[in-house]
Amino acid sequence: MFFFFVGGLEQQARRVLKSGAGRCVACGSRADLVDYDKVLKVFFVPVWRWPGKAPLMHCGNCNLFFPPSASLPPPPPRMKAEPHVLRCGSCDRAVDPEFSFCPFCGAAL
Template structure:
């Protein structure tokens, strides 16, 4: 007799602690500081939940969880426009106004 087991453990967001707290290390978009919970699922049905050890950063764009120590700093909320060109909203470097993407970080201008 064979038994077939379908299940696994997956992380989920329990509560958003601080929105737009950092930038994602994978896609560069804004990410939230969240309280994470682990969920054990059997046949795609949640069976058991427990809290993570500490808050993590969660990216809504690419659904990535990562520790706050590895996150990129959030973009500045107010950046003055440089006199000699356009400034990237992600890495704050001066770029040519003709560019559609930042040549340093790849962020869409």
């Protein structure tokens, strides 16, 4: 007798408390402060939901949930860029001016 469990636990944003409250720690795009639910799914169907304990930041670009910036250490200071170097607004890498999209992350320049 075999038993296979196809399911998992995930977080889903329930409501946005403050739109554009910060930046994503992974991709650097805008992140919202949200109330969230933890959701148990079985065969990709939500079976049970319960609310999360404290609000989290949620990035809509990479779907990452992370704690608000008050509980995170401050980011390292950015180096001053040369004025003639084009940088991607998403990943902050130097890009040739002839590109319309970043070759590293695909964001529009």
